[in-house]
Amino acid sequence: MTGQGPLAPVPTRRGACGAAGRPSARGEARVAPATLGPVAQGVTSRSRVGRITLLTVGLVVALVAATLVSASVGQLGISPAEVLRTVGRSIGIPVAGPSDDLVAQALWTIRFPRVVMALVIGAALAAAGVLMQAVFANPLADPGVVGVSGGAAFGACASIVFGLQFAGYWTTPLMAFAAGLVATMLVYGLSRAGGRTEVVTLLLTGIAVNAFTGAGLAFLTFLGDQQAREQIVFWQLGSLNGSMWDQAAAIAPVVGLGLAGSVVLTRSLDLLSLGDRAARHVGVRVEAVRIVAIVVVALLVGAAVAFAGIIAFVGLVVPHLMRMLIGPAHGPLLLVSTLGGALLLTIADLLARTLVPYADLPIGMLTSLVGGPFFFWLLRRARRRSGGWA
Amino acid sequence: MTGVTVSGLGVVVGRRALLTDVDLVVERGEVLALVGPNGAGKSTLLRAIAGDVDHTGTVTIDGVPAGSEPPIAAARRRAVLEQEHGVAFGFRVGEVVRMGRAPWRGTDRAEDDDRVVARVLDQVELADRIDQTFPSLSGGERARASFARITAQETPVLLLDEPTAALDLRHQEGVLRIARAHAAAGGAVVVVLHDLTLAGAYADRVAMLADGRVVADGTPAEVLTAERISTVYRHPVTVLPDPHSGIPVVVPTRQEAVQ
Numbered sequence: 001m002t003g004q005g006p007l008a009p010v011p012t013r014r015g016a017c018g019a020a021g022r023p024s025a026r027g028e029a030r031v032a033p034a035t036l037g038p039v040a041q042g043v044t045s046r047s048r049v050g051r052i053t054l055l056t057v058g059l060v061v062a063l064v065a066a067t068l069v070s071a072s073v074g075q076l077g078i079s080p081a082e083v084l085r086t087v088g089r090s091i092g093i094p095v096a097g098p099s100d101d102l103v104a105q106a107l108w109t110i111r112f113p114r115v116v117m118a119l120v121i122g123a124a125l126a127a128a129g130v131l132m133q134a135v136f137a138n139p140l141a142d143p144g145v146v147g148v149s150g151g152a153a154f155g156a157c158a159s160i161v162f163g164l165q166f167a168g169y170w171t172t173p174l175m176a177f178a179a180g181l182v183a184t185m186l187v188y189g190l191s192r193a194g195g196r197t198e199v200v201t202l203l204l205t206g207i208a209v210n211a212f213t214g215a216g217l218a219f220l221t222f223l224g225d226q227q228a229r230e231q232i233v234f235w236q237l238g239s240l241n242g243s244m245w246d247q248a249a250a251i252a253p254v255v256g257l258g259l260a261g262s263v264v265l266t267r268s269l270d271l272l273s274l275g276d277r278a279a280r281h282v283g284v285r286v287e288a289v290r291i292v293a294i295v296v297v298a299l300l301v302g303a304a305v306a307f308a309g310i311i312a313f314v315g316l317v318v319p320h321l322m323r324m325l326i327g328p329a330h331g332p333l334l335l336v337s338t339l340g341g342a343l344l345l346t347i348a349d350l351l352a353r354t355l356v357p358y359a360d361l362p363i364g365m366l367t368s369l370v371g372g373p374f375f376f377w378l379l380r381r382a383r384r385r386s387g388g389w390a
Numbered sequence: 391m392t393g394v395t396v397s398g399l400g401v402v403v404g405r406r407a408l409l410t411d412v413d414l415v416v417e418r419g420e421v422l423a424l425v426g427p428n429g430a431g432k433s434t435l436l437r438a439i440a441g442d443v444d445h446t447g448t449v450t451i452d453g454v455p456a457g458s459e460p461p462i463a464a465a466r467r468r469a470v471l472e473q474e475h476g477v478a479f480g481f482r483v484g485e486v487v488r489m490g491r492a493p494w495r496g497t498d499r500a501e502d503d504d505r506v507v508a509r510v511l512d513q514v515e516l517a518d519r520i521d522q523t524f525p526s527l528s529g530g531e532r533a534r535a536s537f538a539r540i541t542a543q544e545t546p547v548l549l550l551d552e553p554t555a556a557l558d559l560r561h562q563e564g565v566l567r568i569a570r571a572h573a574a575a576g577g578a579v580v581v582v583l584h585d586l587t588l589a590g591a592y593a594d595r596v597a598m599l600a601d602g603r604v605v606a607d608g609t610p611a612e613v614l615t616a617e618r619i620s621t622v623y624r625h626p627v628t629v630l631p632d633p634h635s636g637i638p639v640v641v642p643t644r645q646e647a648v649q
Binding site: 048137138139267270271272273274275277278280281282283284285286323327328329 | 440442460461462464465466469470472474475476477478479480481482485486489490492493495540543
């Protein structure tokens with residue numbers, strides 16, 4: 001029997017709110033419980049499923065195209081066909097046509113690692129943005145608010161100024177990663193009271209800790225010699241210049257782990273939008289979900305900033321834009337935001353390399369320069385449409 | 391079978407005692423209305439039953455102490471309608487109501503999700519709003535959609551905090567009729583109400599709170615007397631029998647009203 005549950009509260013009848021169906025706005029007859037078909041199908045929001053599929057396919061196609069273009073454009077012009085031939089040859093597919101060792105070397109040692117870093121970091125930042133906005137039930141939340149970016153910047157700069165070398169070449173990224181994680185835990189620990197965290201307390205604690213790391217950063221900048229200052233500035237501007245395979249290999253597993261963790265959380269994140277108490281009432285272990293989400297954010301952002309420095313706005317703009325397109329359900333939102341973040345950063349890096357000849361612009365500057373006005377435009381548009389946040 | 395038992399319940403926040411020595415029993419098949427002036431402790435009592443606040447004494451639902459089991463187990467026992475029903479982000483009405491089915495994910499009952507969502511939306515007359523976004527609804531429609539969400543949870547015990555507050559007359563009656571039907575089907579309902587006439591009409595029993603204590607607990611006719619209401623609410627009232635049903639109708643005395 002597929003009927004109602006053990007406790008069917010109300011005998012099936014036409015609307016307990018009265019026998020006379022209110023005339024609906026569209027002038028259709030109200031659907032009686034006996035004919036559930038059309039209503040039941042409506043629940044799955046077919047229009048949204050269609051949009052999600054379309055958007056996913058579109059993003060994948062755009063991502064492949066952007067990757068190809070990014071790999072072919074640069075100081076050494078290489079045709080997309082040549083890029084494909086080089087990739088094909090390397091994975092053992094016999095390809096006809098001329099082979100050029102110089103081209104292959106340029107692609108494999110310079111372009112490809114950089115493209116891969118852009119993909120991985122873009123995906124990580126956008127996914128972290130999705131998680132943060134869900135945990136705070138606020139579309140303006142950004143990974144920065146829990147102190148992960150500030151902490152990471154402080155850690156990286158401390159290693160630069162004090163000339164720390166305990167892990168050799170890996171010291172700065174490791175310090176950035178560790179300090180980001182510590183700052184996040186500190187914010188979380190300080191804002192916990194009686195086994196719970198209030199969102200407002202968390203945000204305000206984040207501001208306090210960010211102010212503290214900001215002061216620390218200023219002090220380090222003051223302490224450092226000219227060369228250290230230069231390094232600090234460039235780290236804070238963000239850049240994918242000089243990306244290498246071992247960097248990609250270091251952050252990809254961390255980001256993969258973070259993305260897997262995010263996927264597990266998505267259903268609970270949907271329910272969190274009901275508010276903490278209501279989410280608990282439908283069975284969510286709110287505190288556990290929040291702790292896991294914040295650790296995952298620290299992993300994703302820590303990995304993203306470790307080598308590339310601070311790249312702002314990706315985590316804010318991408319989930320916001322995607323939510324406008326396909327709605328707020330976090331499963332699909334995470335998927336398309338991850339793709340969208342990877343796409344955005346690939347394009348941003350392409351522009352950073354090519355906008356000014358023989359100059360490698362800081363990518364963080366570029367994302368903020370374009371992201372700021374774009375975000376403002378999105379907000380205005382959303383407000384006009386729905387009188388509030390999308 | 392017992393739905394909810396409360397004995398010797400005390401809740402203290404800071405230095406203030408919000409509830410003192412509260413005893414209540416709500417049997418299955420029963421609707422209990424909690425009434426009382428603002429700040430009497432009605433919502434706190436509901437939250438204590440829901441397992442949301444630290445308390446002394448004991449509160450059980452189906453014999454299980456409130457707050458003692460994992461959220462998911464509690465979510466299959468009782469559903470809670472809060473006074474505020476905000477939803478962050480633009481989820482559609484159908485999606486929000488479906489969130490009420492979350493406790494049954496992975497069980498056989500998840501097969502009923504579509505049917506239940508359609509049925510509860512039809513009950514509150516929002517079937518045609520299923521694809522509209524929740525924030526775009528009016529206040530009363532949001533309240534009805536939230537009510538639909540918690541009935542979709544299909545739990546034996548319903549805890550409702552002012553479910554009629556934002557509703558028009560028709561939907562006030564409709565929502566309480568659904569609560570009544572829930573009890574008739576074997577459920578237990580605890581509902582906080584401000585409208586004493588509504589409480590008298592739809593509740594099997596009325597518990598009146600004042601200053602964190604239960605001052606009266608019994609049938610509507612026993613509890614809703616003019617003398618008691620006038621004292622507890624500090625405003626004179628007249629209680630008349632409804633000409634059709636004999637149910638008590640509470641009318642505040644309005645000396646300065648325009649004649």
